[in-house]
Amino acid sequence: MVRYLLPFLVFFSFLIEGTWFQIFVNTSAGGVEWVPRITLLLVIFTSIYRGPGAGIILGLFAGALYDLTYTDLLGLYIFSFGLVAYLCSYPFRGIKSSLLLQLSVVVGALVIFEWMTYGIYYVADYTDVIFADFFVWRLMPSLLLNTAAAALLYLPLQKLFIYIEKSEKIWQR
Amino acid sequence: MPQFINNKRLIVLMVSIIILVAVIGFSMRDRDNISLPEQLFRDGAGFAQSVLSKPAYIAVDFFTDASFLLNVYQENQTLKARVDEAASISAELAGVRQENETLREMVDQEESLTDYSIRAAQVIHRSPDHWTETIGIDKGSQNGIEPDMAVMTPEGLIGRVQSTSQFTSTVQLLSDGDDNNRVSAMVTTDGDPVYAFIEGWDEEREGLMLRKIESDAEIEEGQLVSTSGLGGIFPRGLAVGEVVSVEPDEYGLTYNALVEPAAGFYNIEQVTVIERSSESLDEGLEEEAETSEEEEEEEEPVDGTEEGGG
Numbered sequence: 001m002v003r004y005l006l007p008f009l010v011f012f013s014f015l016i017e018g019t020w021f022q023i024f025v026n027t028s029a030g031g032v033e034w035v036p037r038i039t040l041l042l043v044i045f046t047s048i049y050r051g052p053g054a055g056i057i058l059g060l061f062a063g064a065l066y067d068l069t070y071t072d073l074l075g076l077y078i079f080s081f082g083l084v085a086y087l088c089s090y091p092f093r094g095i096k097s098s099l100l101l102q103l104s105v106v107v108g109a110l111v112i113f114e115w116m117t118y119g120i121y122y123v124a125d126y127t128d129v130i131f132a133d134f135f136v137w138r139l140m141p142s143l144l145l146n147t148a149a150a151a152l153l154y155l156p157l158q159k160l161f162i163y164i165e166k167s168e169k170i171w172q173r
Numbered sequence: 174m175p176q177f178i179n180n181k182r183l184i185v186l187m188v189s190i191i192i193l194v195a196v197i198g199f200s201m202r203d204r205d206n207i208s209l210p211e212q213l214f215r216d217g218a219g220f221a222q223s224v225l226s227k228p229a230y231i232a233v234d235f236f237t238d239a240s241f242l243l244n245v246y247q248e249n250q251t252l253k254a255r256v257d258e259a260a261s262i263s264a265e266l267a268g269v270r271q272e273n274e275t276l277r278e279m280v281d282q283e284e285s286l287t288d289y290s291i292r293a294a295q296v297i298h299r300s301p302d303h304w305t306e307t308i309g310i311d312k313g314s315q316n317g318i319e320p321d322m323a324v325m326t327p328e329g330l331i332g333r334v335q336s337t338s339q340f341t342s343t344v345q346l347l348s349d350g351d352d353n354n355r356v357s358a359m360v361t362t363d364g365d366p367v368y369a370f371i372e373g374w375d376e377e378r379e380g381l382m383l384r385k386i387e388s389d390a391e392i393e394e395g396q397l398v399s400t401s402g403l404g405g406i407f408p409r410g411l412a413v414g415e416v417v418s419v420e421p422d423e424y425g426l427t428y429n430a431l432v433e434p435a436a437g438f439y440n441i442e443q444v445t446v447i448e449r450s451s452e453s454l455d456e457g458l459e460e461e462a463e464t465s466e467e468e469e470e471e472e473e474p475v476d477g478t479e480e481g482g483g
Contacts, residue, residue, distance in 0.1 A: 011221075015218075015221055015222055015225050017301045018222065018298035018299060018300070018301050018309075019222045019225050019226045019229065019297060019298045019299075020225065020226075020229050021301060022298070022299040022301070022439075022440070023226065023229045023230065023233055023440065023442075024229070024233065026439050026440060027299075027301075027303065027439060028303065028439060031379075033303045035301055035302050035303065036301055065218070068210075068211050068214040068215065068218075069214070069215055069218050069298070069309070070298075070300040070301070070302075070305070070307065071300070071305060072200055072201075072207075072305070072335075072336075073197050073200055073201065074196045074197065074199065074200040075192065075193045075196035075197050075200070076193075076197065078193075079189060079190075079193045082189070117302060117304070118304075120197070121304045124197060124201065125352070126304055126305060126350060126351065127304055127350050128350065128376075129376065133376070138303075
């Protein structure tokens with residue numbers, strides 16, 4: 001059962017991002033685009049705590065959800081999620097004990113992710129937003145919102161990963 | 174620390190980039206509708222989304238109702254003042270409608286571009302990255318929804334159906350930056366209506382761009398913009414918005430106008446999907462044109478129907 005816990009959480013947060021967030025929040029108040037990335041946060045933390053294999057698989061799953069439901073550009077999110085999951089799984093081992101280091105990994109991953117999706121949309125001619133506007137109105141708000149969300153999610157997620165590890169050990173016995 | 178990138182990983186990365194480009198190329202073709210696996214997937218996700226959205230809407234409605242209660246008295250006063258106005262307008266409307274019917278009977282035209290039937294639907298998701306402005310609704314091709322139908326809120330037009338699956342469909346909002354996102358519109362002036370196209374969204378000034386207005390047209394601020402029904406799919410006369418400013422376009426041949434949309438594009442809850450009843454643009458006229466062509470010389474009949482939204 002524990003194996004399906006993370007994919008289920010990813011699916012749930014995917015639903016929150018697409019369905020609940022736009023109902024409760026005016027996502028574009030005053031020109032600022034608030035983009036929730038809870039799914040990405042889950043993928044990043046999975047990569048940090050459970051290594052590249054689990055992270056990339058979860059990332060591909062989350063990307064597929066996004067691509068098939070929201071975009072007409074198939075492959076965009078699968079690739080971005082997969083790559084970010086891969087990059088996040090490679091910082092050194094001590095990272096698991098430090099909140100600050102993990103948050104800086106999250107910030108780096110968010111920058112790479114947003115920049116990459118912007119780049120692909122720009123190249124595919126889906127948007128004419130210039131880089132300066134993207135930086136001010138999209139990247140910065142997204143970083144603020146999602147880093148705050150990461151700080152909030154940090155403790156529950158850490159407990160969750162410890163729980164998963166424990167129950168896997170029990171399973172192996 | 175393991176080596177960050179070795180040969181094997183480099184090859185995997187390269188291959189996945191190639192696959193990415195290929196798949197994006199595949200999905201950027203002009204597709205009539207999405208493929209079957211995508212449809213199945215969207216229906217599955219759509220089911221979960223519609224289940225999840227219902228309690229959220231109930232909660233939101235509860236709080237907005239509560240906030241409405243606070244200014245009920247003031248609202249009541251203004252509404253009372255407008256009731257008399259409404260009564261006289263509806264009397265006038267009934268008279269005009271009757272006159273319209275008799276006139277239409279006189280010219281033997283039963284259908285008109287303004288006739289349409291509606292289907293109500295609930296919004297179940299919105300693309301969270303705002304690169305594409307699309308929303309999902311909980312009615313699909315099983316409910317009779319087809320690509321390119323017009324989608325409205327009570328305030329006005331918001332977009333068109335982009336793709337349908339069996340039980341859900343995706344609506345492209347007017348604010349989407351896609352090049353094919355175009356609606357044939359008209360501006361109501363004192364004289365004849367002026368025809369132009371709603372094309373794209375001005376990010377800075379937050380308004381729709383009405384392009385290709387003929388330079389001799391007299392457009393002023395505050396004039397109303399609605400769909401013209403000439404594109405073949407939308408009915409005529411759906412409210413789009415109001416002209417805010419007019420300026421010459423970059424070539425100086427035509428004018429562009431900034432249009433403030435009548436409908437809000439955020440926090441949409443209910444939409445209506447609109448199907449035009451009259452099949453095509455004046456069939457009588459087309460037939461006449463064909464017969465006259467045949468009489469003059471034996472030319473191949475030109476296929477005059479254009480594709481594309483609106």
